[in-house]
Amino acid sequence: MPSRTHTSPLPVVLCLLAMQLFCGALANAGALEVTLVDKAGKPVADAVVEIVSPVVPLPANVPLTASMDQIDKEFVNPLLLVVVGTRVSFPNKDNIHHHVYSFSEAKTFELPLWTGNNTKSVLLDKPGVVVVGCNVHDWMQGHIYVAATQRMAKSDARGKLLIPNLPAGGYAFRIWHARLKASDISKLHNVVIEDRGNTAYPATLELGRDRRIRRAPSGLARDY
Amino acid sequence: MRKQALLIVFFLAPALQAAPGAWEAGLAATVAYDDNLPRAVDAANDFGDLATDLEAQLERVTALQPGRWLRVGGSLQGKAHRDTRGLDHLGIGAQIGLTQKFGLGALAPRVSLQLESNRLQFRNVLRDGWLHRARLGIDRRTSLPWQFGGHVAREWRRGDGRRADVVNPAFGTAVFDQNNVELGAYAQYEFSGGARLRTSCRYRDGQTDSSARPGGVLRNVAQAITRDSAIGQGYVVYRVAVRTLGCAADVDLPLTDDTSMGLGVERLESNARAGVRYERNLLRLQITHRF
Numbered sequence: 001m002p003s004r005t006h007t008s009p010l011p012v013v014l015c016l017l018a019m020q021l022f023c024g025a026l027a028n029a030g031a032l033e034v035t036l037v038d039k040a041g042k043p044v045a046d047a048v049v050e051i052v053s054p055v056v057p058l059p060a061n062v063p064l065t066a067s068m069d070q071i072d073k074e075f076v077n078p079l080l081l082v083v084v085g086t087r088v089s090f091p092n093k094d095n096i097h098h099h100v101y102s103f104s105e106a107k108t109f110e111l112p113l114w115t116g117n118n119t120k121s122v123l124l125d126k127p128g129v130v131v132v133g134c135n136v137h138d139w140m141q142g143h144i145y146v147a148a149t150q151r152m153a154k155s156d157a158r159g160k161l162l163i164p165n166l167p168a169g170g171y172a173f174r175i176w177h178a179r180l181k182a183s184d185i186s187k188l189h190n191v192v193i194e195d196r197g198n199t200a201y202p203a204t205l206e207l208g209r210d211r212r213i214r215r216a217p218s219g220l221a222r223d224y
Numbered sequence: 225m226r227k228q229a230l231l232i233v234f235f236l237a238p239a240l241q242a243a244p245g246a247w248e249a250g251l252a253a254t255v256a257y258d259d260n261l262p263r264a265v266d267a268a269n270d271f272g273d274l275a276t277d278l279e280a281q282l283e284r285v286t287a288l289q290p291g292r293w294l295r296v297g298g299s300l301q302g303k304a305h306r307d308t309r310g311l312d313h314l315g316i317g318a319q320i321g322l323t324q325k326f327g328l329g330a331l332a333p334r335v336s337l338q339l340e341s342n343r344l345q346f347r348n349v350l351r352d353g354w355l356h357r358a359r360l361g362i363d364r365r366t367s368l369p370w371q372f373g374g375h376v377a378r379e380w381r382r383g384d385g386r387r388a389d390v391v392n393p394a395f396g397t398a399v400f401d402q403n404n405v406e407l408g409a410y411a412q413y414e415f416s417g418g419a420r421l422r423t424s425c426r427y428r429d430g431q432t433d434s435s436a437r438p439g440g441v442l443r444n445v446a447q448a449i450t451r452d453s454a455i456g457q458g459y460v461v462y463r464v465a466v467r468t469l470g471c472a473a474d475v476d477l478p479l480t481d482d483t484s485m486g487l488g489v490e491r492l493e494s495n496a497r498a499g500v501r502y503e504r505n506l507l508r509l510q511i512t513h514r515f
Contacts, residue, residue: 096246097287101328111330112290135291138330211368213330214418216478217514219252219486 031164032171032191033198038207042179043159046079047205051151051163052188053172058083062150066120067091068132068142068207070098073215075132075142081154082124083147089121090132099135103157106146129176139215140215143178168195179207240373249515252279256508261308262435263494265502269436269459274306283319288387291325291332295398299342310348312453314480315355317342333364348454350461353383353400369416371373374409379430399448404430416476428468432494434502435461445497468494479511486510 012171027046032051036044064086069076071093082088090100092115101110106128111120112135124130134140153161172188185208193199254277265268283297301315321338342355361375383400410424435455436442443449446462455461474488490506 099287099290103329110290113287133329135325135328135332136287136293149465209416211416214370214414214420214478216418216484217250217482217512218420218476218484219254219474219510219512 008039008054017049019162029146029165029167030193030196031198032161032164032166032173032193033160033200034153034155034175035158035200035202035203036161036175037204039204042151043155043157044205044207045155045157045159047154047155047159047161047175047177047180048079048081048145048147048149049161049163049173049175050145051149051166051171051173054169055149056151058085058150065089068144069093070100070140073134073140075140078142080142080144081147081152082144083129083150085123085125086146087121087123088144089118091117097136098130098140101135102130104128104130107144113161137215139213145176162198166193168193175203175205177205177207179210180205181208235503239439245284245294248281248283248285250281251515252281252510252512253277254279254508254510256506258504258506260502260504261305261311262459263432263502263504264434264436265442265500266436266440269440270502271285273308275303275311277303291327293323295319295321295323295338301342308455311346313344313346313351315342315344317355331365332360332514334469335378336361336363346454349384349448350452350454351383351400353381354379355452356382366415371410371412371414371415372410373405377404377406379404379406397448397450399433399450399461400434401448402438404428404432406430407423420476422474422476423472424474425469425471428466428470430465431463432466432468433461434466435466441498441500445500464496464500466494466496468492482514484512486512 034049036047036192038044062083066080066082066086068080069091073094075127080088090111092098095115097113097115099112103106106126107122107124107130109122111118124144124146127146130144130146132142132144151163151166153163155161160210170190170192172190174188175187176185189201191199230366255274256277257272257274259272260270261273262269262271272431279299279301281297283295286294288294297319299317299319304312315455317340319338319340321336323334323336325332325334325425331507340357344355345352357377357379359375359377361373363371363373365371381400381402383397385397406426408424408426410422412420412422414420431447434442437451437458440461442464444460447465448463450461452459452461470490470492471487472490474486476484476486478484488508492504492506493501
């Protein structure tokens, strides 16, 4: 007697229910739209907003590898956003040596003198900001923002960023920028996200001076 | 000498090419005014002149290990004066330098040792000769804007020595055989836009050449004398032992990532024996480009 396969309708029903809940949730989700300007009213690019409350666990499919290339003696993407647990590699696309390092509390490491695709990567296992430099070319500087959550974004040239898919409710977030004072970075910003559309949050940042080592050469002239 | 130089280049160039490293090239164009070109001690003999200087440098920079670099290269220089054409010259040089950085990052101090040898060929052949330098320098950035440094240098200049030009055979041909020791220090501030302001001082003990018409006080302190047709008709050049103190201020502005423009002034006061002294004021404008 041939056997019959019986399929229970329960998983199908559960699946449909889940889809409905998901779509419903998205239908009730809003977005946080932050616009950042400095005291002079100019847009602030390369600032990061991370939602720190409520905390949601990282989804299983979050990418845990990233890279920060070096081309023409510069970090190509000098502000990289990753989540805790990401392995970051530093491929050297120049045909000269680079020597990437960081003294940061979030990660201290050193990748001395390599050319080409270095297979070594660095595991960023603590949240925070990792400032990376090159010991050969002092002007090279990059920042890796290591977030505890995936709910983060960086501002574009217009000073705007968007964190989508936020269920309606109250949120607290932090703003980080390389030239922002530590007291301003630790400050929590509160916002109530509406159930649809973008909730606007304008902020004015008091940035410090742009202190970086210049790349342009000094005069070749010796004693004259 | 020329054969030895060619042999060095022949063997060194492939070795450097094979070593992992980078070529660095730079070009500097300078317009400079010297208000006392002959280094004269009295108003009757001194005059100023404007000069244009073009220098190209090519170096192979090899990282020997983390924080240690070897630089080997060459330079080509040409200088032309507006009026004093006899001092126009071409120079070709070779340099080797070792830099050690103690620690990681921009604030780590670094020590560099540089040796260089230059051949100078003047329009007026009197000053033709060799110039060798050894320089030990230390640079330390104490914060992103502030940097300090110092150096000690030894310089040897050897003239070709043309007996036909000697005024008084008793003095020999050694006017352009000069040795100098120099100590220097600087403080530099870098503004947030990249402009640099540097003040520096140097103390130099050794010999120099000072030109004047015959009959002045220089003869009393001269170690050697030669007729100086490069500076002007009727001039003679004296080798004099002097101690020089120079203080300079320079502003350097980045024009692009690889180009900068500098403006600098320096005042030099030199003292010889028996109260003989002279002063020079230098002004320069320089454009530097790195390829």
